[in-house]
Amino acid sequence: MSVQQKIENVFPITENRFPIVFRLEGLHPRDIWRILMHDRRPGGDLSHVDPEATRFNERFFGEPDWDMKLKSEIRAAQEGNFAEKIRALEAKSRKKDAEKFRRLGLSDPWNACSVGPLREGIITVNKTWFGGAGIAEWDMQKVSDFKAAAMEFLQENFPDGQLRYASGHADEEAYHIHFVVAVWREKVSKNSGRQLLLQASANLLIARYETAQDLAGEAFASLGITRGERRAEAARAAKAAGQQSQERRTHVPPSQWRTKLLADAQAEAAQVLAGAQEGAREAVNEARDLGEKAIRKSRKRAIKEARLRxxxxxxxxxxxxxxxxxxxxxxxxxxxxxxxxxxxxxxxxxxxxxxxxxxxxxxxxxxxxxxxxxxxxxxxxxxxxxxxxxxxxxxxxxxxxxxxxxxxxxxxxxxxxxxxxxxxxxxxxxxxxxxxxxxxxxxxxxxxxxxxxxxxxxxxxxxx
Known part of the structure; x- marks a missing residue:
């Protein structure tokens, strides 16, 4: 297993209640390589990884070159959208606008956004549900049931080619599944013609976070896994009642959490080292004083003995x-x-x-x-x-x-x-x-x- 100290539950799980963890984050096409690198474990921070269990990781959805095909689709959409835009402007006799747009060249087939048009996600549950920390302590039947429920949930809610990639990782403390979603939406207008755009919000789960949590809870309920806490609903109820809502919780990625633990450990080690160095300096000074006293006494004794001789x-x-x-x-x-x-x-x-x-x-x-x-x-x-x-x-x-x-x-x-x-x-x-x-x-x-x-x-x- 990993030499990394096991991370205790940041938010302890109530007995007999295991909430599903279903998260989605924005992903830019240029950052797809991060997903692949994380899946292959070529290097980086692997302190939380059991290298002997990495061979049990598996990709169970998506072709080996799914990333290249997705980039090809994006390139084809750029070229198709560009041609449709020129055709629509010329059809309206807006030749100057068409020429101006032609000079601008190809553009990204998505609306401007800060997080990226794709979505990367993770599905997991607390390690206690599987049986403990690491594959050696897991109930493999539970792992198999979880995998089947997760894939059924993903394929049902991201249909028609939206789900591009899914991979299960068994070399960390809790079994989890990474996936990537690309949602294409066709938009037709007189000024732009037929435009094919990447728009994640076209999917209901991505558009409404609470709906996604509800559906995830229902998908895993048969396994004894429940929906997560309804904090958004509680915050609205508190606001309606004129009460102060709970402080909003911010998701901390495991890598950031490990970095914080490492920084805290290094700070504590530096403090201990500083104390040890100070103690060593005091001991050295004390030993030096004792040595000087001993030398003076030895010198006096030697002089006295020499005089007697x-x-x-x-x-x-x-x-x-x-x-x-x-x-x-x-x-x-x-x-x-x-x-x-x-x-x-x-x-x-x-x-x-x-x-x-x-x-x-x-x-x-x-x-x-x-x-x-x-x-x-x-x-x-x-x-x-x-x-x-x-x-x-x-x-x-x-x-x-x-x-x-x-x-x-x-x-x-x-x-x-x-x-x-x-x-x-x-x-x-x-x-x-x-x-x-x-x-x-x-x-x-x-x-x-x-x-x-x-x-x-x-x-x-x-x-x-």
Whole structure:
């Protein structure tokens, strides 16, 4: 079915009373194409149409080329009326008028009117009578009975070729029949001769609207369909009684009604959209304010955390500087002790040389002592080498400390890394200190051994 929302009854139907809808409107021959387009459903506003039911639409009166034949009749009437007019004027010896009319050429075969000389009409009843909205809910027997009654009514009241076209539509909410009427009337006069004119009012149904409604009501009465409300008669009665009549009701075509519904829906949608947009703007503004507040708080918190990290880094640097100072003092002390040991060794070597000069007579003992002293010198050389390595390690420790300080200053925001570097540096300093202490104990042991060996040599040489 159509996606179009079902249109409720504009004028509700009284229970058990279904008035016939029989309407006629003017139609100009040039507008016949609108009837054909509406029948073929090629496009346009089809929101009220069920495309699956369009195949049930049918033309059950009129030839396929009825529109072209009607236009041919109009053309023939133009030419015939023109010739009759000229002949009548010449027969009355009105040659000037005949020549003037000849110059004017062909004219429309109908009196001037605003609505057109043809009539298009519709016959239907409220969808409830058929059984509901759309073919799926209809009682098809009622549809068949309605179609038969409608065609009998049209053919009876528009005889002698007046009814040119009739088509039933089953793809909308209520079944209905469209039809077109052309009423020809022959008019004879001395000035115009025999004129064939399209004159809709020549038909009684078209000339008198109330008569048409009466006859339509009678035609469908057997189906339980009644005549429409007698509003014109009621208005005359009210006027005769000096009363105010009801406001005249104006027919609104379904297309206009759908357009109005669509316009109302669009206006309501625009209003809802405007409200939603306003709400969205308010929400965006509120979110922007909250975001700015959050950014300010985050910025303050970040500044505070950065300040705390910088203070912690400064404290770590100060601790590293104090460690460096202590390490420097330790290394200086070790250097002093090493120098004192070297001086002592040099002094010892001088004494040994003196003892060697004095003990020349005991060459063998002196030679042996010399050999032992060479061994001592070798060990002392190894100790000096170890001392040099200690100095190099101290220098590497100083470089590592400087590098750690530089990295600590560069990575000022990373307190965990600086603490790890500080621990590593303190560990290196501790190892250097332990190695220095071990070296110092080694030097003490060496000095004690050398002193013992010298004392033994002195005893052997008899110098004591």
């Amino acid at each position: 910088k203070e912690a880094a400064d404290r770590d640097v100060k601790r590293l500087e104090r460690g460096k100072l202590a390490l420097t003092e330790t290394v200086t002390h070790l250097r002093d002790e090493a120098d004192a040991a070297r001086d002592a060794c040099q002094q010892t070597w001088g004494e040994v040389a003196a003892w060697q000069d004095r003990a020349a007579e005991v060459a063998e003992e002196i030679e042996r002592a010399t050999v032992e002293l060479r061994l001592v010198r070798s060990e002392i050389g190894e100790e000096v080498a170890r001392r040099d390595r200690v100095r190099e390690e101290n220098e590497e420790a100083e470089k590592a400390r400087d590098k750690a300080r530089t990295e600590a200053l560069v990575a000022e925001g990373d307190s965990l890394k600086k603490k790890q570097m500080a621990r590593e540096l303190r560990e290196k300093l501790r190892l250097v200190q332990e190695r220095a202490l071990e070296e110092e104990r080694g030097w003490e042991l060496k000095r004690e051994r050398v002193g013992s060996e010298l004392a033994l040599e002195e005893e052997k040489l008899g110098l004591v």
